[in-house]
Amino acid sequence: MHKLLTDSPGEKMLxxxxxxxxxxxxxxxxAFATTYPGTPSSEISLNxxxxxxxxxxxxxxxxxxxxxxxxxAAAANSGVRTFCMMKHVGMNVAADPLMTLAYVGVKAxxxxxxxxxxFMFSSQNEQDNRYYGKLSGVPILEPSSVEEAREMTIAxxxxxxxxxxxxxxxxxxxxxxxxxxxxxxxxxxxxTKGDFTKDPFNLVAVPAVSRRLHVRLLENWAKARSxxxxxxxxxxxxxxxxxxxxxxxxxxxxxxxxxxxGIQNKTRILRLGLTxxxxxxxxxxxxxxxxxxxxxxxxxxxxxxxxxxFAQKAELTVPIAGKDETLFSRLYEFDPxxxxxxxxxxxxxxxxxxQVPDLSDIPEIPQRPPNLxxxxxxxxxxxxxxxxxxxxxxxxxxxxxxxxxxxxxxLSMGDFVICMGSSVSTSCGxxxxxxxxxxxxxxxxxxxxxGLTGLVNAVYNNHNFTLVILDNGTTAMTGHQPHPGVDMAxxxxxxxxxxxxxxxxxxxxxxxxxxxKPYKVKKSIExxxxxxxxxGVSVVISQEMCTLxxxxxKKLNVRAFQVTDKCKNxxxxxxxIGCPAFFLEGERVQIDPNACVGCAVCAQICxxxxxxxxxxxxxx
Amino acid sequence: MQTKRLIIVAxxxxxxLLASKVLGEAALLCGVPVRMSEIHGMxxxxxxxxxxxxxxxxxxxxxxxxEADVLVGFEPLETLRALNKxxxxxxxITNMTPLPPFTVAIGRGTYPDLNQxxxxxxxKTKQLIAFDAVELAKSAGSVLAVNIVLLxxxxxxxxxxxxxxxxxxxxxxxxxxxxxxxxxxAFDLGFQLPGQA
Ligand code: SF4
Ligand code: SF4
Numbered sequence: 001m002h003k004l005l006t007d008s009p010g011e012k013m014l015x016x017x018x019x020x021x022x023x024x025x026x027x028x029x030x031a032f033a034t035t036y037p038g039t040p041s042s043e044i045s046l047n048x049x050x051x052x053x054x055x056x057x058x059x060x061x062x063x064x065x066x067x068x069x070x071x072x073a074a075a076a077n078s079g080v081r082t083f084c085m086m087k088h089v090g091m092n093v094a095a096d097p098l099m100t101l102a103y104v105g106v107k108a109x110x111x112x113x114x115x116x117x118x119f120m121f122s123s124q125n126e127q128d129n130r131y132y133g134k135l136s137g138v139p140i141l142e143p144s145s146v147e148e149a150r151e152m153t154i155a156x157x158x159x160x161x162x163x164x165x166x167x168x169x170x171x172x173x174x175x176x177x178x179x180x181x182x183x184x185x186x187x188x189x190x191x192t193k194g195d196f197t198k199d200p201f202n203l204v205a206v207p208a209v210s211r212r213l214h215v216r217l218l219e220n221w222a223k224a225r226s227x228x229x230x231x232x233x234x235x236x237x238x239x240x241x242x243x244x245x246x247x248x249x250x251x252x253x254x255x256x257x258x259x260x261x262g263i264q265n266k267t268r269i270l271r272l273g274l275t276x277x278x279x280x281x282x283x284x285x286x287x288x289x290x291x292x293x294x295x296x297x298x299x300x301x302x303x304x305x306x307x308x309x310f311a312q313k314a315e316l317t318v319p320i321a322g323k324d325e326t327l328f329s330r331l332y333e334f335d336p337x338x339x340x341x342x343x344x345x346x347x348x349x350x351x352x353x354x355q356v357p358d359l360s361d362i363p364e365i366p367q368r369p370p371n372l373x374x375x376x377x378x379x380x381x382x383x384x385x386x387x388x389x390x391x392x393x394x395x396x397x398x399x400x401x402x403x404x405x406x407x408x409x410x411l412s413m414g415d416f417v418i419c420m421g422s423s424v425s426t427s428c429g430x431x432x433x434x435x436x437x438x439x440x441x442x443x444x445x446x447x448x449x450x451g452l453t454g455l456v457n458a459v460y461n462n463h464n465f466t467l468v469i470l471d472n473g474t475t476a477m478t479g480h481q482p483h484p485g486v487d488m489a490x491x492x493x494x495x496x497x498x499x500x501x502x503x504x505x506x507x508x509x510x511x512x513x514x515x516x517k518p519y520k521v522k523k524s525i526e527x528x529x530x531x532x533x534x535x536g537v538s539v540v541i542s543q544e545m546c547t548l549x550x551x552x553x554k555k556l557n558v559r560a561f562q563v564t565d566k567c568k569n570x571x572x573x574x575x576x577i578g579c580p581a582f583f584l585e586g587e588r589v590q591i592d593p594n595a596c597v598g599c600a601v602c603a604q605i606c607x608x609x610x611x612x613x614x615x616x617x618x619x620x
Numbered sequence: 621m622q623t624k625r626l627i628i629v630a631x632x633x634x635x636x637l638l639a640s641k642v643l644g645e646a647a648l649l650c651g652v653p654v655r656m657s658e659i660h661g662m663x664x665x666x667x668x669x670x671x672x673x674x675x676x677x678x679x680x681x682x683x684x685x686x687e688a689d690v691l692v693g694f695e696p697l698e699t700l701r702a703l704n705k706x707x708x709x710x711x712x713i714t715n716m717t718p719l720p721p722f723t724v725a726i727g728r729g730t731y732p733d734l735n736q737x738x739x740x741x742x743x744k745t746k747q748l749i750a751f752d753a754v755e756l757a758k759s760a761g762s763v764l765a766v767n768i769v770l771l772x773x774x775x776x777x778x779x780x781x782x783x784x785x786x787x788x789x790x791x792x793x794x795x796x797x798x799x800x801x802x803x804x805x806a807f808d809l810g811f812q813l814p815g816q817a
Pocket of ligand 2 (some may be wrong): 366374375561579580581582589594595597598599600601602603
C-alpha cells in the first residue's frame with residue numbers, strides 16, 4: 001500500500017513537504033487531480049499518480065497547466081473535490097482560465113497549488129504568485145511549515161466549498177522540499193461520482209452573464225475577507241510594542257530570531273496564513289499599540305503594501321517598513337541569520353553575528369555545474385546539428401528541459417529561452433527579423449505542452465526555420481513523468497492513447513519532416529543538413545530514450561567504451577561533445593567504464609578511431 | 621532543548637537524502653524534534669546536493685552561513701565549498717575520496733591539494749575528522765554505504781542528541797532489507813573511528 005494511504009490517525013510520519021500536501025489532499029477526500037510537472041511541485045503529483053494506481057482517485061498529467069486547470073474546473077463543477085498542481089510559472093499558462101473560473105466558481109472544493117521558487121533553484125524567474133490571488137480575487141493560503149502544509153491543504157478544500165470559489169495554496173521551495181514529522185489525520189471518504197446540472201446563465205461566461213458573476217465574485221471576496229478576520233491561520237503571538245507581520249517560511253525565521261535576540265517580551269508577531277484577502281480588522285488591531293512595525297516576507301512587498309494601506313485608512317501613523325535598501329530585498333530567499341540581523345537593525349538591538357571564518361586563503365574551488373548525463377542523446381543531437389550548420393550564421397532558440405543545459409560549453413547550443421514552448425514561436429520571430437538561419441530546439445513533453453501552437457503559427461505564416469524535436473520518450477527534467485507521446489506500458493498502465501509526434505507534425509502541414517536516431521552520427525548530420533536546406537518550416541525529430549530513464553526501466557544495454565593507444569591526444573572528444581564519462585589521467589583521455597553507457601557517439605567522432613568497445617568487461 | 625544544526629553536502633547520487641532520512645527517524649526515536657531541508661532539482665544531473673538537518677526547537681529548516689554545528693561532507697571538494705556554513709565552533713567530518721567535477725576531469729579547473737584542503741579546514745574550525753569512507757564502505761560490503769559510514773563517525777562525536785542504539789534501529793527499519801547488514805557494519809566502522817566519545 002502507498003504510505004500516504006496509511007489509515008492510522010495520530011501516527012507520526014517523516015514526510016517531505018510535498019508528501020504532506022498530497023496526504024492533506026487524500027485526507028480531504030480529493031477524488032480528482034491534474035497537473036503538469038514542474039519543480040518544486042513535482043513530488044505532490046508523483047505521489048497522487050502512484051496512489052491513483054491503488055485507489056479510485058482520478059489523476060492525470062495534462063499537456064499543460066491551462067489544460068490541467070480547465071479539466072479540473074469541469075470536475076469541480078461536477079461536484080468532485082479536485083486538486084490542480086503546478087509550479088509558479090505554470091500559473092502564467094493557467095492564468096487565462098483562472099481569471100474567469102473565479103467568476104464562474106466551483107460546486108465542490110478546487111484547490112490550485114502554486115509552488116513558488118525564490119532564489120530560482122530550478123526556475124527561470126522568481127515571480128511572487130500571491131499577485132494571482134489579488135488579480136483573480138481568489139483566496140490564498142500560505143503554510144509556514146510541513147505540518148501546516150497538510151493541515152492547510154484540507155482547510156483549503158473546505159474554504160473553497162464554503163465560498164464556492166477555487167482557492168490558491170501557495171508554497172515555496174523551502175516548504176515543498178523540507179521534511180518533518182507529520183501527525184496523520186483521518187482520511188475522509190472520496191466522492192468520485194459527480195454530476196453536472198445545467199445552469200447556463202451562471203456557467204456560460206458570455207458578457208451578460210459575467211457582468212453578474214463579477215458582482216458575485218466581489219461578494220465572495222468580501223465573505224472571504226471576513227473569514228480571514230477570524231481564521232485560525234491568522235494569529236497574533238507574543239506581547240510588546242514592536243510588531244512583526246509575516247507569512248510563509250519567513251515566520252520560522254522570525255520566531256527563531258526573536259528568541260535568539262531575547263526580545264520575546266518586546267515583540268508581537270502577526271502571522272498571516274490566509275494572506276488574501278488580508279483581513280483589515282486583524283491588521284488594524286495589531287497595528288494599534290505597535291510603536292513600529294516590520295513586515296517580513298520573501299519576494300514582493302505584497303503584505304507590506306496592504307498593511308500600509310490599511311494603516312492609512314485607519315489613520316494610524318505607526319512606522320511600517322519591509323523592503324528597503326537597508327532592510328529586506330526583493331531578491332532571492334531569506335535565511336535565518338539575515339532575518340535576525342534585519343530585525344536587530346530595525347528595532348535597534350544588539351546582534352552577535354556568528355563568526356564566519358575568513359575564507360580569503362581558500363584556493364579557487366572548481367564549479368560542479370549540472371550536466372547532461374553520460375550518453376544523453378541530446379548531446380548527440382546537438383553535435384549533429386552543430387556539424388550540419390558549420391560555417392553558417394545561426395541562431396539557436398531553445399526551450400525548457402534537461403536539454404536547456406546544452407547551452408553550456410563545449411556544446412554551446414542554445415541562444416534564447418524564456419518559457420515553455422517559446423523556442424518555436426521565437427524561432428518565427430528570429431528568422432523573420434534577422435533573415436539568419438534559425439534552428440530551434442524543443443523537448444517532446446514541451447512540444448505537447450505548448451510547442452504545437454507555435455508550430456501551427458509557423459506553418460500558417462510560412463516562416464523559415466528548422467525545429468529539432470528532442471524526443472527522449474519522457475519528461476526527463478522533472479523526474480520522468482509521462483506525456484501524450486509516451487508508451488504508458490512503461491508505467492504498467494493501460495487504457496491510454498499515444499500520439500505520434502511525427503504524424504502530428506505532418507498533419508499540421510510541415511513539408512519537410514525527418515526522423516533521426518541521434519546515436520547514428522553521420523546519418524543524423526545528413527538529415528539535419530537536408531532539413532536546413534529546405535525553405536520554409538522543417539522539422540527533425542530526434543528519437544532516443546533518455547539514458548537515465550532507460551537505465552531505470554532496465555532497457556539499457558550497457559557496453560562501455562575505452563580509449564586505445566591510437567589516441568593522438570587532440571581531444572576532439574572532450575572539446576566537441578564533453579561527455580562526463582571522460583576524464584584526464586595525466587595527459588591522456590580516459591573513459592570511466594562505470595559512467596559510460598556505450599552510446600558510441602564519441603567513437604564515431606574520433607578521427608583516429610581510437611575509441612572502441614571494451615571487449616571483456618561489462619560495465620554498469 | 622538546545623538546537624543543533626547539521627549540514628550534509630554531497631554529489632548527486634551519493635545517498636545524502638537517505639542519510640538524513642535515517643537521522644530523522646533516529647531523532648523521532650530519541651524524542652528530539654527535527655526538521656530538514658534539501659536542495660535538488662537541476663542538481664540531480666551530477667551537481668551538488670545539500671541537506672540541512674535542524675535538531676531541537678528551532679522552526680527554521682535552513683542553516684545560515686556560520687551557523688552549522690556539524691558539517692558532514694561526502695566529497696572533500698564539496699566539504700571545502702561548504703566551509704562558509706562553519707564557524708570556529710564547528711566540527712567537520714569528511715570523506716577524503718575525491719569525485720572530481722567534470723570541469724576538472726577535462727582539465728578546465730584544478731582540484732585542490734588534499735593536504736592543503738585538510739590544513740585549511742583544520743585552521744578554521746574546531747575539529748576535523750577526515751578519512752577514506754569509500755575504503756571503509758567497501759570493507760563493510762558495498763561502496764554505496766559511504767553515507768552510513770559517515771553517519772557512524774557523526775554519531776561518535778556525540779554532538780547530536782541521537783543515541784547509537786536508536787540510529788541502528790533506524791538503519792534496520794529505514795534502509796533496504798538487502799542492505800541492512802552491510803549498513804550496520806558500515807555504521808560500526810565509522811563509529812570506531814577516533815572522534816569524541
Ligand atoms: S536525465 Fe535523460 S534527458 Fe536528462 S540529461 Fe540525463 S539522459 Fe539526458
Ligand atoms: S560511448 Fe562515449 S559518449 Fe557515449 S557514454 Fe560512453 S564515453 Fe560517453
